[in-house]
Amino acid sequence: MADLILVLNAGSSSIKFRGYAIAGREPQLVVRGQIEGLYTDGARFTVKDAMGERSDEHRWPSGSQLDHEGAIRYLGDWLRGHREAHRVAAVGHRVVHGGLKFVEPTLVTPEVIEELAELSPLAPLHQPHNLAPMRVMAALRPDLPQVACFDTAFHRTQPAVAQAFALPHAITTRGVQRYGFHGLSYEYIAGVLPSVAPQAARGRTVVAHLGNGASMCAMQDGRSVASTMGFTALDGLPMGTRCGNLDPGVILYLIDELEMDTATIGDMLYKHSGLLGVSGVSSDMRVLLASEEPHARFAIELFTYWIGRELGTLAAALGGLDALVFTAGIGEHAAPIRERVCRHAAWLGLEFDPAANEAGGPRISVQRSRVSAWVVPTDEELLIARQTMAVTGMGLA
Numbered sequence: 298m299a300d301l302i303l304v305l306n307a308g309s310s311s312i313k314f315r316g317y318a319i320a321g322r323e324p325q326l327v328v329r330g331q332i333e334g335l336y337t338d339g340a341r342f343t344v345k346d347a348m349g350e351r352s353d354e355h356r357w358p359s360g361s362q363l364d365h366e367g368a369i370r371y372l373g374d375w376l377r378g379h380r381e382a383h384r385v386a387a388v389g390h391r392v393v394h395g396g397l398k399f400v401e402p403t404l405v406t407p408e409v410i411e412e413l414a415e416l417s418p419l420a421p422l423h424q425p426h427n428l429a430p431m432r433v434m435a436a437l438r439p440d441l442p443q444v445a446c447f448d449t450a451f452h453r454t455q456p457a458v459a460q461a462f463a464l465p466h467a468i469t470t471r472g473v474q475r476y477g478f479h480g481l482s483y484e485y486i487a488g489v490l491p492s493v494a495p496q497a498a499r500g501r502t503v504v505a506h507l508g509n510g511a512s513m514c515a516m517q518d519g520r521s522v523a524s525t526m527g528f529t530a531l532d533g534l535p536m537g538t539r540c541g542n543l544d545p546g547v548i549l550y551l552i553d554e555l556e557m558d559t560a561t562i563g564d565m566l567y568k569h570s571g572l573l574g575v576s577g578v579s580s581d582m583r584v585l586l587a588s589e590e591p592h593a594r595f596a597i598e599l600f601t602y603w604i605g606r607e608l609g610t611l612a613a614a615l616g617g618l619d620a621l622v623f624t625a626g627i628g629e630h631a632a633p634i635r636e637r638v639c640r641h642a643a644w645l646g647l648e649f650d651p652a653a654n655e656a657g658g659p660r661i662s663v664q665r666s667r668v669s670a671w672v673v674p675t676d677e678e679l680l681i682a683r684q685t686m687a688v689t690g691m692g693l694a
């Protein structure tokens with residue numbers, strides 16, 4: 298029976314899992330699957346083998362609005378039913394918030410889980426769902442090594458000014474600062490740029506991770522120097538259901554004048570804003586792009602407008618721009634969104650290549666373009682598998 302590293306990545310609209318065999322120093326993909334479309338009418342489970350051949354599929358009925366708990370239960374049952382060929386030897390987990398303390402990938406203990414749980418209020422759409430499978434696994438197999446890998450870690454190279462809020466010391470010394478997220482994705486992208494997009498690997502690059510959660514990261518020579526997300530994953534771009542940038546005065550107004558309580562406000566900002574709130578149609582970009590509804594069109598306009606504006610601020614943080622990279626669900630698959638963003642960035646010296654964009658890249662700017670643009674698929678799970686191997690010492694034998 299072969300040993301396997303199981304990787305779990307709970308995003309805000311999906312749970313992705315992968316199984317990797319440990320052969321040599323690089324994890325070898327054996328199986329990949331995901332439940333996507335959580336909290337929408339289109340939840341879907343798919344499993345593929347290493348060759349990309351579909352081996353299993355399930356769709357939830359329209360209107361069932363599958364949540365993370367239901368998805369984790371379904372996945373647990375599926376994994377238990379398919380363990381004949383492999384023995385899980387370690388589990389790597391994406392953990393969205395590491396706070397001030399957790400930067401390096403960390404071996405999970407009951408104490409670590411409890412410390413990470415304290416950060417759940419800072420990442421309510423993710424952290425509880427990152428930790429729930431750890432608890433289940435720890436109860437079932439207490440000796441199984443589990444590794445927590447952090448979305449916030451990659452951004453710790455940012456200069457102090459990029460991480461600070463202009464708040465009094467009494468508050469900032471409690472860890473109230475900008476952390477930035479999607480770091481596992483950005484670290485993976487930084488690692489592959491030299492081979493897939495050499496002109497974007499060095500110099501001043503902005504990577505746009507556009508999924509259900511969306512953020513952008515300014516990289517200088519592959520290291521994070523600024524990002525659009527902050528203390529929580531609410532900040533920055535409008536997202537599937539999250540508001541993005543918001544004047545803090547709005548929150549005071551909601552409390553003082555509209556007498557809304559914090560739970561209601563939190564629910565609105567995390568779950569009923571962004572593309573869903575503005576369009577009134579869907580959080581899913583596929584649905585919005587297919588819709589004739591004026592509000593759906595406006596939601597797309599607002600999304601791309603803010604990507605364009607934030608690209609300007611990140612270019613300012615970098616002192617100029619050499620390359621723009623698109624990744625994640627929308628960034629990898631939504632050509633019309635990339636086109637709008639690239640055309641908006643013409644002022645920065647980006648000359649767009651429509652045919653290359655329709656074809657999915659990798660390069661979507663013309664050869665003479667001063668700023669190059671790229672589509673690079675992310676792979677958070679592979680990075681987590683590598684970190685898990687490193688922490689557990691697997692693959693060294």
Ligand SMILES: Nc1ncnc2c1ncn2[C@@H]1O[C@H](COP(=O)(O)OP(=O)(O)O)[C@@H](O)[C@H]1O
Nearest residue numbers: 308309310311508509510581582626627630631
């Ligand atoms: N072909 C497509 N066209 C437009 N948008 C897409 C397409 N495929 C996926 N998406 C978008 O990507 C989002 C999911 O991105 P992903 O990065 O997997 O999400 P998560 O934030 O849950 O990790 C979906 O909500 C959908 O809006």
Ligand SMILES: CC(=O)OP(=O)(O)O
Nearest residue numbers: 308309478508510530
């Ligand atoms: C941090 C975050 O928003 O992650 P995701 O895009 O996976 O929801």
Ligand SMILES: [Mg+2]
Nearest residue numbers: 308309508510
């Ligand atoms: Mg994601």
